[in-house]
Amino acid sequence: MKRIFLAAATILLGASMSFAQEQQPELPPKVRPMFGQVAKTDAEQKADEKFLTSCDKSFESRTEASNFFMERGWEFMNEGQVDTAVYRFNLAWLLNPDNYNTYWAFGVAEYNRGNVGDAIGMFDRALKYQPNNSFLLSDIGSAYLQQYIADKKKKNLKQAAALLDRSLKADPNNAFAMANLAQVHFHNKKYAEAWDYLHRGRDLNIMSLDYNFLSDLMARMPDPKGMFRLETEAPAPAN
Known part of the structure; x- marks a missing residue:
């Protein structure tokens, strides 16, 4: 839970x-x-x-x-x-x-x-006991990501990326790490990579999908897979 x-x-x-x-x-x-x-x-x-x-x-x-x-x-x-x-x-x-x-x-x-x-300070204390815990690493990465969103300091975005990469190395199927990496790539204006991580995370665990972020990403780049569309987009023509 x-x-x-x-x-x-x-x-x-x-x-x-x-x-x-x-x-x-x-x-x-x-x-x-x-x-x-x-x-x-x-x-x-x-x-x-x-x-x-x-x-x-x-x-x-x-x-x-x-x-x-x-x-x-x-x-x-x-x-x-x-x-x-x-x-x-x-x-x-x-x-x-x-x-x-x-x-x-x-x-x-x-x-x-x-x-x-x-x-972040509390997560760091926990990390001293469990340095390779994938979910703990993704939680810290998420916190640094939110810190970046608040203060726009690139060092926080870089730290988030590093921690989330470590999280996936510890567990390649951590959907929450993928979801947060999607946001990291979004803030780095790498929208194709953001879509890739968003879909990979969603495929593993639907709970990892952040619908607010999804809307922001769709506004910058249409979903390459066509799974998600803005309401203003016309549906694809039938074959």
Whole structure:
């Protein structure tokens, strides 16, 4: 479910980023990654100790407990309850700071809050544990792509391309990496290559298709395969 959620969120991110980058009320530490990375009060530390002791009694190991709270977090994330999800991810992180999935999840949460720079930082933490994870690499590549769309800095587009290439080397059938590479080629004005990657990604997984991007691409170059057409285009004559 994680991959489906992030792929769908990518479509909405462009419209939400400008809003998210405006001054927003600061979230309480419990719904910020790693509890906001701020010092805890004595009462909060005692509450953590009580929670850990309870988990030690209920689970065979803290690794198992951490994975349990990760699953609960993804359930809330896929329902769009990002704050509640992050709190569960925080509990998973508290139980096992070496659970790379917590950093990956924090990255997804920050990505969907529009905090792309923070998302990249969290994805990078996860990447230290899983340097050849294709889906993680494609998520980081997607984040750099969105960063480029926001700031138009070529270095971010180049970084996105490099990470997405690494993703496909790790898994040649990663449809989401292909979909994002289609956008990289689009921004480099290589529309034929963009169509190629878009079709390859779609053939592997229809969920990788971003219809907003599809419209932008059709406006620059007709689909070479004729599968997609703008509404204003006349249908091909019958034989």
